[in-house]
Amino acid sequence: MLLAALRQQVLRANQEIARRGLAPHTFGNASGIDRDGPEPLVVIKPSGVDYASLTPGDLVVTNLKGEIVEGSLRPSSDLDTHTILYREFPAIGGIVHTHSEFATSWAQAGRPIPCFGTTHADYFHGPVPVTEPLTAEEVAEAYVRNTGAIIVRRFKSENLDPIAVPGVLVAGHAPFAWGKSPAEAVEHADVLEYIACLAFRTAMLRSASVPSLTSGCEIPVYVSEHHYLRKHGPKATYGQK
Amino acid sequence: MLLAALRQQVLRANQEIARRGLAPHTFGNASGIDRDGPEPLVVIKPSGVDYASLTPGDLVVTNLKGEIVEGSLRPSSDLDTHTILYREFPAIGGIVHTHSEFATSWAQAGRPIPCFGTTHADYFHGPVPVTEPLTAEEVAEAYVRNTGAIIVRRFKSENLDPIAVPGVLVAGHAPFAWGKSPAEAVEHADVLEYIACLAFRTAMLRSASVPSLTSGCEIPVYVSEHHYLRKHGPKATYGQK
Amino acid sequence: MLLAALRQQVLRANQEIARRGLAPHTFGNASGIDRDGPEPLVVIKPSGVDYASLTPGDLVVTNLKGEIVEGSLRPSSDLDTHTILYREFPAIGGIVHTHSEFATSWAQAGRPIPCFGTTHADYFHGPVPVTEPLTAEEVAEAYVRNTGAIIVRRFKSENLDPIAVPGVLVAGHAPFAWGKSPAEAVEHADVLEYIACLAFRTAMLRSASVPSLTSGCEIPVYVSEHHYLRKHGPKATYGQK
Amino acid sequence: MLLAALRQQVLRANQEIARRGLAPHTFGNASGIDRDGPEPLVVIKPSGVDYASLTPGDLVVTNLKGEIVEGSLRPSSDLDTHTILYREFPAIGGIVHTHSEFATSWAQAGRPIPCFGTTHADYFHGPVPVTEPLTAEEVAEAYVRNTGAIIVRRFKSENLDPIAVPGVLVAGHAPFAWGKSPAEAVEHADVLEYIACLAFRTAMLRSASVPSLTSGCEIPVYVSEHHYLRKHGPKATYGQK
Numbered sequence: 030m031l032l033a034a035l036r037q038q039v040l041r042a043n044q045e046i047a048r049r050g051l052a053p054h055t056f057g058n059a060s061g062i063d064r065d066g067p068e069p070l071v072v073i074k075p076s077g078v079d080y081a082s083l084t085p086g087d088l089v090v091t092n093l094k095g096e097i098v099e100g101s102l103r104p105s106s107d108l109d110t111h112t113i114l115y116r117e118f119p120a121i122g123g124i125v126h127t128h129s130e131f132a133t134s135w136a137q138a139g140r141p142i143p144c145f146g147t148t149h150a151d152y153f154h155g156p157v158p159v160t161e162p163l164t165a166e167e168v169a170e171a172y173v174r175n176t177g178a179i180i181v182r183r184f185k186s187e188n189l190d191p192i193a194v195p196g197v198l199v200a201g202h203a204p205f206a207w208g209k210s211p212a213e214a215v216e217h218a219d220v221l222e223y224i225a226c227l228a229f230r231t232a233m234l235r236s237a238s239v240p241s242l243t244s245g246c247e248i249p250v251y252v253s254e255h256h257y258l259r260k261h262g263p264k265a266t267y268g269q270k
Numbered sequence: 271m272l273l274a275a276l277r278q279q280v281l282r283a284n285q286e287i288a289r290r291g292l293a294p295h296t297f298g299n300a301s302g303i304d305r306d307g308p309e310p311l312v313v314i315k316p317s318g319v320d321y322a323s324l325t326p327g328d329l330v331v332t333n334l335k336g337e338i339v340e341g342s343l344r345p346s347s348d349l350d351t352h353t354i355l356y357r358e359f360p361a362i363g364g365i366v367h368t369h370s371e372f373a374t375s376w377a378q379a380g381r382p383i384p385c386f387g388t389t390h391a392d393y394f395h396g397p398v399p400v401t402e403p404l405t406a407e408e409v410a411e412a413y414v415r416n417t418g419a420i421i422v423r424r425f426k427s428e429n430l431d432p433i434a435v436p437g438v439l440v441a442g443h444a445p446f447a448w449g450k451s452p453a454e455a456v457e458h459a460d461v462l463e464y465i466a467c468l469a470f471r472t473a474m475l476r477s478a479s480v481p482s483l484t485s486g487c488e489i490p491v492y493v494s495e496h497h498y499l500r501k502h503g504p505k506a507t508y509g510q511k
Numbered sequence: 512m513l514l515a516a517l518r519q520q521v522l523r524a525n526q527e528i529a530r531r532g533l534a535p536h537t538f539g540n541a542s543g544i545d546r547d548g549p550e551p552l553v554v555i556k557p558s559g560v561d562y563a564s565l566t567p568g569d570l571v572v573t574n575l576k577g578e579i580v581e582g583s584l585r586p587s588s589d590l591d592t593h594t595i596l597y598r599e600f601p602a603i604g605g606i607v608h609t610h611s612e613f614a615t616s617w618a619q620a621g622r623p624i625p626c627f628g629t630t631h632a633d634y635f636h637g638p639v640p641v642t643e644p645l646t647a648e649e650v651a652e653a654y655v656r657n658t659g660a661i662i663v664r665r666f667k668s669e670n671l672d673p674i675a676v677p678g679v680l681v682a683g684h685a686p687f688a689w690g691k692s693p694a695e696a697v698e699h700a701d702v703l704e705y706i707a708c709l710a711f712r713t714a715m716l717r718s719a720s721v722p723s724l725t726s727g728c729e730i731p732v733y734v735s736e737h738h739y740l741r742k743h744g745p746k747a748t749y750g751q752k
Numbered sequence: 753m754l755l756a757a758l759r760q761q762v763l764r765a766n767q768e769i770a771r772r773g774l775a776p777h778t779f780g781n782a783s784g785i786d787r788d789g790p791e792p793l794v795v796i797k798p799s800g801v802d803y804a805s806l807t808p809g810d811l812v813v814t815n816l817k818g819e820i821v822e823g824s825l826r827p828s829s830d831l832d833t834h835t836i837l838y839r840e841f842p843a844i845g846g847i848v849h850t851h852s853e854f855a856t857s858w859a860q861a862g863r864p865i866p867c868f869g870t871t872h873a874d875y876f877h878g879p880v881p882v883t884e885p886l887t888a889e890e891v892a893e894a895y896v897r898n899t900g901a902i903i904v905r906r907f908k909s910e911n912l913d914p915i916a917v918p919g920v921l922v923a924g925h926a927p928f929a930w931g932k933s934p935a936e937a938v939e940h941a942d943v944l945e946y947i948a949c950l951a952f953r954t955a956m957l958r959s960a961s962v963p964s965l966t967s968g969c970e971i972p973v974y975v976s977e978h979h980y981l982r983k984h985g986p987k988a989t990y991g992q993k
Contacts, residue, residue, distance in 0.1 A: 053701070053702075053705055054698070054701075054702065056630060056633075075510065076508055076509050076510060077508055077509030077510055078510065102510055103509075103510055106500065106507060106508050128630050128709075130708060130709065130712070131712065133628065133630065133709050134709050134712030134713045134716060135716065136628065137488075137627040137628040137709060137710075137712075137713040138627075138713050138716035138717050140716060143729045144729055144730055144735050145729045145730065145860040145861075145924070146729075146730060146856065146859065146860040146924050146925055146926070147730070147734065147735070147738045147924065147925045147926070148779060148851050148856065148926065149735075150730065150734065150735035150736075150737075150738035150739050151738050151739065151742050152742075153739075154735075154739050154743075155735075162489075162490060162493070163490075163493065165490065165492040168492050168493055168496050169492070172496050172500075193739070193743070201488075201489040201490075201493060201627070201628050201629065202628055202629045203628070203629070203630065216777070219776070219777075220776075220777065223776055226853060227851075227853065227856050227857050227860060228860075229712060229715070229716065230853070230854065230857030230952060231857050231860040231861050232716065232719050233715060233719060233952070233956060234857060234858065234861035234863060234952065234955065235719075235861050236719040237955050237956060237958075237959040247378075247442075247866045247867055247868045247869075248403075248442040248867055248868065248869055248870070248873065249403060249404075249406065249442075251406040251409050251410070252403070252404060252409055252442060252870065252873065253867050253870070253872075253873035253877075253878075254873075255409050255413050255873075256870045256873035256874050257873050257874065257876075257877050257916070259347065259413075260874050260875075261877075261916070266347060267317055267318055267347050268317050268318030268344075269316065269317060269318055269319065269343055269344055294942070294943075294946055295939070295942075295943065297871060369871050369950075371949060371950065371953070372953065374869065374871065374950050375950050375953030375954045375957060376957065377869065378868040378869040378950060378951075378953075378954040379868075379954050379957035379958050381957060384970045385970055385971055385976050386619040386620075386683070386970045386971065387615065387618065387619040387683050387684060387685070387970075387971055388683065388684045388685070388971070388975065388976070388979045389538060389610050389615065389685065390976075391971065391975065391976035391977075391978075391979035391980050392979050392980065392983050393983075394980075395976075395980050395984075396976075434980070434984070442868070442869050442870065443869055443870045444869070444870070444871065457536070460535070460536075461535075461536065464535055467612060468610075468612065468615050468616050468619060469619075470953060470956070470957065471612070471613065471616030471711060472616050472619040472620050473957065473960050474711070474715060474956060474960060475616060475617065475620035475622060475711065475714065476620050476960075477960040478714050478715060478717075478718040488625045488626055488627045488628075489626060489627065489628055489629065489632065493629065493632065494626050494629070494631075494632035494636075494637075495632075496632075497629045497632035497633050498632050498633065498635075498636050498675070501633050501634075502636075502675070557992065558990055558991050558992060559990055559991030559992055560992065584992055585991075585992055588982065588989060588990050619970075644971075644972060644975070645972075645975065647972065647974040650974050650975055650978050651974070654978050654982075683970075683971040683972075683975060729860075729924075730885075730924040731885060731886075731888065731924075733888040733891050733892070734885070734886065734891055734924060737891050737895050741829065741895075748829060749799055749800055749829050750799050750800030750826075751798065751799060751800055751801065751825055751826055
């Protein structure tokens with residue numbers, strides 16, 4: 030069996046997708062690449078197989094043209110997106126695609142995730158970009174490959190470094206994340222989901238025009254004082270002390 | 271030990287509060303009443319004790335004046351709210367107080383929960399009412415007892431039947447729920463939280479003025495068709511068939 | 512015992528409702544149909560029985576008129592909705608009713624779920640439809656059966672194929688989903704919940720008019736640069752390397 | 753090994769961060785201080801180490817200048833924030849930093865959390881304050897130490913008592929919480945997250961201008977009556993009674 034070690038890493042990355050709840054059902058896939066042999070080889074999840082029952086032998090090995098080199102199952106239907114990313118982003122070693130809740134909601138809203146805080150800045154150098162929608166011609170011609178092509182186009186047009194910006198939102202679809210290895214790719218997919226969650230709530234708070242949000246203590250002071258003092262200070266009556 | 275069977279029921283109701291995640295830390299309590307003896311007796315959680323370590327013997331037995339009849343621990347700091355409800359609502363047999371997420375948010379917003387659907391209508395006959403805020407005088411005089419008094423006042427002013435409306439939101443505080451037994455009370459506390467969650471999301475959707483919400487398919491039809499047809503119909507390419 | 516294999520499938524679908532958290536308490540039910548015998552027979556959950564304690568023998572067998580053919584328990588109170596759907600949608604083999612969080616919120620808001628992305632398009636051919644409300648006459652005449660009737664009416668009026676649109680929102684109530692088998696029905700109920708969740712967040716983001724959402728990096732660049740560079744690049748100081 | 757008992761407390765506080773889900777990955781840290789020896793000593797989590805694999809011996813002991821007194825691993829990158837807080841807030845004995853979901857969202861929105869209810873008033877005497885953003889000079893000079901300095905500045909400018917207000921939001925970053933011990937600090941971090949969650953939902957409800965929220969029963973009364981009466985009263989048809 031080719032690439033035993035990489036198979037293990039890709040298997041674990043696929044299991045992590047499920048364990049972290051990043052893709053219900055089989056809405057997600059992970060792959061890894063070995064660039065050291067005579068020709069680069071990709072190990073990828075087979076299509077529509079449950080994460081729980083995956084074995085290393087189920088994984089499919091292809092070359093960068095998407096031709097199957099080893100494996101009896103059909104590869105992930107997203108294979109052509111993975112291979113174009115590996116061809117165009119030579120520094121990456123693993124890719125993870127999910128339909129995780131918050132990141133997918135931003136993708137569906139067609140909006141980049143602004144850098145609202147340091148959790149984001151620790152992992153993504155700038156906003157999480159969102160692609161253009163595909164045109165009808167691009168869908169008809171080669172939907173999956175062109176999904177990769179619009180990702181690459183966004184990175185080139187904004188001169189982004191895929192190592193510094195390790196993920197993207199495909200408009201109307203969902204996120205792709207990557208890294209130097211399959212393990213790093215799944216970590217980035219998970220962090221991207223967390224960033225998207227924080228940013229969703231931040232955006233909601235910022236757009237809420239609540240006068241009360243600026244006026245300090247919203248319950249009457251005589252209630253808040255009463256509550257605070259019954260748990261704290263010399264006259265506390267709460268608990269068993 | 272008095273009231274062994276009721277102690278078991280009250281213990282289980284307190285454990286259910288924790289198991290269902292209705293009150294983090296010790297922000298909640300359950301009680302039950304035995305109305306059959308020479309004087310009615312209440313069994314209630316002790317104050318500030320972890321749900322996980324509670325035993326039947328830790329529970330405190332009081333009369334309807336709040337005087338301790340049996341027990342070495344201090345009763346829940348909310349005892350006087352429980353006793354006034356038992357005095358004024360003679361049909362109820364158990365009370366549960368929580369700080370559950372969504373119900374507390376409605377209480378903090380000071381808004382009754384409208385009957386948005388049949389999940390609500392199955393359990394609550396009309397909106398879930400919200401009390402008035404307490405006045406400074408009521409807080410100073412007897413905060414906990416007056417918390418019960420404003421609940422009773424709301425039910426009397428609207429002529430509500432506590433069996434048909436088995437819970438309430440205390441403005442700026444949190445929900446109380448009740449039922450014919452401690453088990454029913456905790457079930458109602460849990461259903462109230464679920465109703466509050468559904469109503470929160472319904473209110474958000476109703477207040478969202480999104481043009482897109484009326485225009486049908488938001489991603490281009492050539493994308494949605496492509497996706498639908500690659501999983502369904504004679505030309506499906508997804509999975510292993 | 513009639514229909515042993517179908518009983519097993521229906522039992523598992525009911526257990527899946529609970530396992531996936533699609534219906535707290537007993538707010539949900541699954542059924543299946545055998546169309547191969549002399550008369551079509553439906554296997555359905557009994558009313559108000561906990562999912563955890565269900566056994567194959569508890570399930571109730573009825574014909575398409577709703578008459579009990581086998582079983583000592585009362586069938587689900589939604590039986591007449593199931594039977595009308597089986598009569599009118601001859602291609603379906605299983606039905607699942609839930610009160611799942613996000614789908615029910617859309618039902619309560621009385622709004623169809625727009626196709627915001629490919630997760631939706633993979634399973635539903637077009638928006639998830641919502642019924643009209645029932646009239647007072649329809650409720651008085653036969654509430655449960657007419658709940659089925661307004662579903663059928665929506666599908667006929669929009670010329671929808673129940674196999675391509677495997678679910679619906681009943682206005683002010685909750686979702687029904689179906690499929691070729693009970694297993695497919697519960698999968699569709701789960702996917703519908705996920706679609707509804709993504710669409711809720713998408714709708715919220717789209718209706719948020721946050722200027723900040725378009726301006727890129729929201730924290731000062733000197734902060735985001737500092738954070739990015741302390742974890743990445745030659746001067747990284749984070750972790751143990 | 754120095755400070756064996758404090759190491760145990762700090763270890764447990766770090767494990768609690770993970771167990772309560774307050775910081776995914778290693779986005780959080782806990783420390784404690786011993787003020788009884790010849791010089792005060794801080795025990796703190798090492799940088800970038802998983803909570804699950806932490807042992808007491810992995811923890812790092814430093815003095816209040818941040819100099820390592822015992823330990824072979826690099827201390828948390830947030831060490832200088834901890835030490836300035838210990839120097840300036842002499843009554844505190846433990847500090848916990850997290851990136852918990854809701855508290856971080858408020859920090860990213862740059863807004864203090866108003867006291868919307870008694871859950872808040874039980875723990876925080878007044879709103880949860882938010883710092884000013886750091887200036888470019890402060891970041892360049894000493895980012896981590898100045899993060900502590902802006903916290904201290906906020907408390908001094910508003911004359912806040914760190915024991916009565918046991919936490920803060922750092923604008924564009926995340927919360928810090930503290931207490932008399934590491935255990936109390938992590939309890940406060942957890943309560944702060946819960947308060948932030950309740951306040952988020954409260955703010956959303958308050959800013960929703962839904963006419964329906966004031967009109968009582970939103971589904972037609974003939975539907976809600978039908979549902980209520982089929983589960984309650986003499987003509988109930990639900991369940992097995």
